[in-house]
Amino acid sequence: DAGVIQSPRHEVTEMGQEVTLRCKPISGHNSLFWYRQTMMRGLELLIYFNNNVPIDDSGMPEDRFSAKMPNASFSTLKIQPSEPRDSAVYFCASSRQGKGGYGYTFGSGTRLTVV
Amino acid sequence: RKEVEQDPGPFNVPEGATVAFNCTYSNSASQSFFWYRQDCRKEPKLLMSVYSSGNEDGRFTAQLNRASQYISLLIRDSKLSDSATYLCVVNNNFGNEKLTFGTGTRLTIIP
Numbered sequence: 661d662a663g664v665i666q667s668p669r670h671e672v673t674e675m676g677q678e679v680t681l682r683c684k685p686i687s688g689h690n691s692l693f694w695y696r697q698t699m700m701r702g703l704e705l706l707i708y709f710n711n712n713v714p715i716d717d718s719g720m721p722e723d724r725f726s727a728k729m730p731n732a733s734f735s736t737l738k739i740q741p742s743e744p745r746d747s748a749v750y751f752c753a754s755s756r757q758g759k760g761g762y763g764y765t766f767g768s769g770t771r772l773t774v775v
Numbered sequence: 776r777k778e779v780e781q782d783p784g785p786f787n788v789p790e791g792a793t794v795a796f797n798c799t800y801s802n803s804a805s806q807s808f809f810w811y812r813q814d815c816r817k818e819p820k821l822l823m824s825v826y827s828s829g830n831e832d833g834r835f836t837a838q839l840n841r842a843s844q845y846i847s848l849l850i851r852d853s854k855l856s857d858s859a860t861y862l863c864v865v866n867n868n869f870g871n872e873k874l875t876f877g878t879g880t881r882l883t884i885i886p
Contacts, residue, residue: 691872702878703819703862716873751818761807761866761874766818 664767678740685754781877798863811862
């Protein structure tokens, strides 16, 4: 199993530019999560999907952030326009629905720097 | 009040010592509990689940006290390789996969 695959690993962009982060969950996992990690706030859940449907997006900071899951094997997190305060590590994770948090697997993360 | 609270540390502990971390959670309806480990510039990885009866995995022991809403992790005979950030994690609804993470406790084992 290849695990959860995220791309890119690193992204440096200028303020105002659009940024798209990508995630491929583990095959057979039907829950997908986007987290953001900063030194100040730790790991925060942005949004999660069950069976490609967004279930809880209460953690999405503002309208500049959007996430999609067009099929079971792919999700994107988009920031438009990006701001320096968006600099963080963005993790994608997946699990099987109904496991109550067991079997969670994280991707390696995307380190985003907005200058 | 944060849903999951941990002492951020850092804990600087000599090799071979025993170290304990504590964590409290605010939602009494929380269903499942975990300790994750995160190495520098890496993703979090599951260290162990935490049960009311307590559980042990080699040098690691985890305890849950539901009445006090308190979770602990004990590391015995600490190794240099134990240096990492330890995250206390809670799930509030067994049908819901959402995990809430504490901000983590940083541990450094000193030779």
